[in-house]
Amino acid sequence: MAVNTADSVVTVRPFVSTTDGAEVIIGDTDRKVYLAIPAEGLDILHALAEGRTIAETARIYERKHGESADIEDFVAVLADEGFVTRGGEPAPATEPAHEHGHRTIKRWSFDWISPATARRLTGPAVIVPGLAVILAGVVLAASDPGLLPGARALLFEGGNFALLTVVSVTLAMIGLSMHEFAHALAARSVGVSATLGISNLMYILVAQTDISGIWMASKRARYKAFLAGFFVDAFFGSLLVAFLFAARHGVLDAPNWSVLLASAALLTFLVRIGFQFFFYLRTDIYYVIATALNCRNLMSDTERFLANGIKRLTFRRDKVVSQAGIPRNEMRKVRVYGAIWVFGRIFSLFALVFTILPVLWVYLEQFVLLAMGEPTRFSSADFATVAVLAGLLNGGGLAMWGRNLWRGWRRRRAEDAKMLARQAAAG
Template identity: 25%
Template structure:
């Protein structure tokens, strides 16, 4: 179906919300969102008023005399988004399906507001401050990689850590769910996997219906619940000092797991909750894509992304984000040096020592099982890596 300046378009209904710098367009049918500058909003308004593309382009050229106006390219983009209903009276086939989540509507918004309101939002930041003070006054509570090893059996240590980490992950995601429901918006909990790990992710697509300040609360919600959990863990350890060693050990796992996850939130080369907060505060919603494109000039191992668009005034923010991007890589390396490598060395040094025990010793079989799990993990990693290489 050819487009020309003589074409007359009819668009599907959209909802337009003004954001910090540009506008957020919501496809009311599919639930998809797009960021557009003011000139595009004016173009949509003129198209909806029944004007031909030629007339739309002429009016936009007069109003935006300092910008290049190409209404044909914009109309083609609207077609790619599936927003064009008819061209010159001829229907345009639409293959989109509704993508808006509909889950967790059984949770009343009132319950969500019990956990996320002006008062509670301040409480979470107070807890964050208190947790920092607790560590400063009790430096022995600062997590150590050996906190994971509360049993002599490596397999039991691994199972315990994975169970605690999974529970904390669910608590984190439930924070997001309650925050979304506090605004009476639907969401869903998606279950996937990365290699052999189960991953839960809350669908946050509906947050674009909210104002930027409200979105920040939803992005922070998971970390807010983690601050509650780590404060409880600190308090119980201080209260039961010298008490139940297993309970203290499990609380130590809670602390180190949340600590590592919190540090990972600052690794801005991944789309973490903190990344989305940074994106939301700056109003630049393609920071990672634009940042990678900018860094690829100096770091050849970073792939260019030519599909993204830099809006006017975002250049400085993208350069600043690039520093955060590189800093995140450094933080990851530091985690490896101070936590993951010592942890792995400690675990395997103890495991290898039991390989020389007698076959009747249960720790010999514990070592065999732990090493067997390691071989399986490496095999799955190599399979995923090779499969990813073939798909490129």
């Protein structure tokens, strides 16, 4: 493992930068890696890019700023993130250093949407009326809480279960697509590339829009991009609330099947809105919090902090990876978020054990009964519909989670070995 010394000359990869308060965000757009550094760090990067040694860069920095800086440690952090390499070292892989181990099945690009079109579709002319609809929906729901659906809405009592389930899932997929499309539109409105893929958050199969380049935009643009999907869910959920309110109070003479579908669709929007607040995962609200706290690597730093804690408790202090490069104020936020991360994951595991797995077990049990010719809760069509959907959604999410846990463990071992080797070489 090569270690930078005062006489080292490093290669600086091409990067872009933008000012964010007292910090500067640098980005390697090819690898989609973004890092916040002190504003003075740009002087160091520019000097290194000119071919200066670390010692020469330190002298230039001291002359300009009137104080010394630990350039070697700063360069080590940049090397960990792949922004610099020492002569003779291989260029960093295309996978980001803070990639969280998720793999997508396929990606579709939204870059065909022009920024001008996206700005029109995400501007005040759309947002203001949308907020009015959301406010109206909240008022109607508050005036008649009984119209809000519970889990039984998915049983479609009094309707054709199989048919309404298929239509309901189709509507849910359309709603999810609009949610992700909103993220893409908000990103494209400031010229940021956006792609859509299928991934997972723990055992939950999700669609995710990659707008990582939004870190190079202003905070206002970031908030807009991260909250765009939330806005769309609240807007269409409010329209459904208005429909159900009108049907419930005799304003509309709606057929029963439409009320059943509207209730089920509203439930999916409410669940999706509620899920965003599980910010111990990489949800939309997580990214809002990370932006507000100025912690772009909040999740990755927290996971390493917790891993270091486990190593200390299990008497493996020699395996602890230093986080000395993280500012003290930011490290306090990591510790607080660490507690949220732990309790959130415990909650999710309880939900898996006591909700998801029992539901899958019921489906399996009914399948066995059907195969043995015994009475079952569902007809053949009902069972086939539920079995296929459960297998694709729940089974797919569990399979991707298991695969990513294994890949993530291997990746973290490789990263930790690299950092420990650097710490040992540095003495």
